Amino acid sequence: MKKSVQFIILTCALSWAIAGIAILLGLHQAKGLVYTVFASTYMLLPAACAIILQVIHKEKPFSNLHISVRGNKWFLVAGIVPILYSFMALGISLLFPGVSFSPSYDGLLSSLPPEQAELAKQQLSKFPPLIFLLIQLGSAIIAGYTINALFAFGEELGWRGYLLRELQHQKTGTVSLITGIIWGLWHFPLILIGHNYPQHPIAGVGMMIVLCILLSPMMTYVVIKSKSVITAAIFHGTNNAIAGISILYLVGGNDLINGVTGVAGFIALLLANLGFYLYDKYVSKENIFSKRIGDCL
Numbered sequence: 519m520k521k522s523v524q525f526i527i528l529t530c531a532l533s534w535a536i537a538g539i540a541i542l543l544g545l546h547q548a549k550g551l552v553y554t555v556f557a558s559t560y561m562l563l564p565a566a567c568a569i570i571l572q573v574i575h576k577e578k579p580f581s582n583l584h585i586s587v588r589g590n591k592w593f594l595v596a597g598i599v600p601i602l603y604s605f606m607a608l609g610i611s612l613l614f615p616g617v618s619f620s621p622s623y624d625g626l627l628s629s630l631p632p633e634q635a636e637l638a639k640q641q642l643s644k645f646p647p648l649i650f651l652l653i654q655l656g657s658a659i660i661a662g663y664t665i666n667a668l669f670a671f672g673e674e675l676g677w678r679g680y681l682l683r684e685l686q687h688q689k690t691g692t693v694s695l696i697t698g699i700i701w702g703l704w705h706f707p708l709i710l711i712g713h714n715y716p717q718h719p720i721a722g723v724g725m726m727i728v729l730c731i732l733l734s735p736m737m738t739y740v741v742i743k744s745k746s747v748i749t750a751a752i753f754h755g756t757n758n759a760i761a762g763i764s765i766l767y768l769v770g771g772n773d774l775i776n777g778v779t780g781v782a783g784f785i786a787l788l789l790a791n792l793g794f795y796l797y798d799k800y801v802s803k804e805n806i807f808s809k810r811i812g813d814c815l
Contacts, residue, residue, distance in 0.1 A: 521571060522684035526700055529567040529676060533560060537707035546711040557708065561669045564676025564704075571680070583679035584747045584815065592744035593752060597662050599736060599790060600757040601655070606786035607764040607778045614782065617771040621647045624769045654763055662756025670754035671747075677701050678737060679747040686812035690738060693811055698734035702727030717773045729779055732787035733757070735807065736794050742806055742814045 537545070540556055548556070569579045611617050623642055627635045642650065677697050685693045706723045709715060715722025740749040757778070764777035775781050798806050806814050 520684065521575065522681060525567060525571055525676070525681055525684065528571065529564050530700075530704055532567060533563045533704060534707055536560070536563070541707065541711060557713070558669050560708065562672035564674075565672040565679075568676045568680035580675075582683060583675060584683075584741065584745060585675070585679070586744075586746035587748060588746070590744055592740050592749050593746075596740045596744070596749040596753040597659060597756045600662070600753060601658070601760050603783070603786040603790045604757075604760045604764045604778055606789065607780075607783040608767065610785050611764065611768055611771060611776045611780070611782035614771055614775050617776065618769050619767055620769045621767060623766060651763075654766070655760070658756065658759035658763070661759040663752055664755075666755030666759050667748070667751045668755075670758065671751035673701075674737075674747050674750040674754055678741050678750040682738065682741065682747075682811060682815075686815065687810060689808060689810055690742065690814065691735070691807045694735040694738045694807075695731060697738065698731030699727060701734065702730030705730070714779050715773045721774060725774060725779065728784060729787075732784055732791065735791050736787075738811075739794055739798070739806060742811070745815065 537560065545553065545556060568583070572579050572581070612619055623638075627639055645653065677700075681697060681700075682693060685696065688696070703723075705713070705726050709722045709726050710719050712719055713722075715725060718725075737750045737753050740753055741747055743749075761778040761783075764783065768776050771780075773780060777783055778786070795807060798804055804814075
C-alpha cells in the first residue's frame with residue numbers, strides 16, 4: 519500500500535475514532551475552553567500520524583518534510599493573503615440580499631447566548647470601532663505567526679509536509695485538489711457538532727470540503743515557493759485568526775453565505791487563487807500549477 523494511502527487511512531481513522539469517543543463523552547455539548555482544547559489537540563493528529571509512519575518505515579522523524587526556518591518573502595505573503603481575502607469576503611457578503619453592515623457589532627452579538635452577548639457588549643463599548651478593528655487585526659497577525667501557527671503546524675506537517683512529499687509525482691493542481699478533499703473531509707466530526715456551520719451542520723460538511731479545496735492551492739504554492747511547510751502553518755494560523763473579521767460587522771444572512779467560510783468567502787478565495795495563478799503564469803513564469811510537485815520542490 520502506498521505511503522500516501524497509509525497516511526490518509528491512519529489520519530482519518532485515528533482522528534475520527536478520537537472525535538467519536540469525545541462526542542460520546544459529551545463534546546457536542548462542550549463550549550469555551552473544553553472545546554478549544556479538544557479542537558487544538560485534534561489539529562496535532564495529522565503530524566502525529568506522519569511521524570508514526572516515518573518510524574514504521576524506519577525514517578528519521580521529521581526528516582524530508584520541508585521544515586525550514588530560512589526566511590524569505592513567502593513567509594510574509596503567507597500572513598498577508600488571509601487578511602486580504604477575509605476583508606474581500608466581508609465586502610462580498612454585503613452583496614447578498616438581506617445582509618447589511620453594522621459597525622456596532624450587532625451581527626456578532628446576535629450570534630451569542632444572551633449572557634455572553636451582554637458581557638461582550640460591555641467590553642466592546644470600551645473601544646471605538648476603528649480602534650477595536652486595529653486591535654483585532656494586530657492580534658490576528660501576532661497569533662497567526664505564533665500560537666495559531668504552532669497548532670496549525672500539527673495539521674500542515676501532515677497535509678503539506680508528509681502527504682505532499684508522497685504525492686510529489688503528481689501535478690501541483692492535482693495534489694492541491696486531493697489534499698483539499700481529504701483535509702475537508704477530515705473535519706467532518708467537528709462540523710457535525712457545529713464547528714464553522716452551527717446553523718447548518720449537515721450542509722456544513724460539504725461546505726468545509728469546498729473551503730479546503732479552495733484554500734489548498736494557495737497553501738501548496740507558498741510551501742513550494744518558500745521550500746518550507748512552516749509557511750503553510752502561518753497561512754493556516756492567520757486564516758483561523760482573522761476569518762472572524764469577515765462576519766464581525768455583518769447582520770443578516772447565515773453561515774452558508776457570510777464570511778470566509780460561506781459562499782461569499784468562496785468567491786473571495788476563487789479571486790485569490792486567480793491572483794496566484796496569474797502571478798505564477800505571467801510574473802514568475804514558472805507554471806508551478808501545471809508541473810509535478812517533485813519538479814518544483
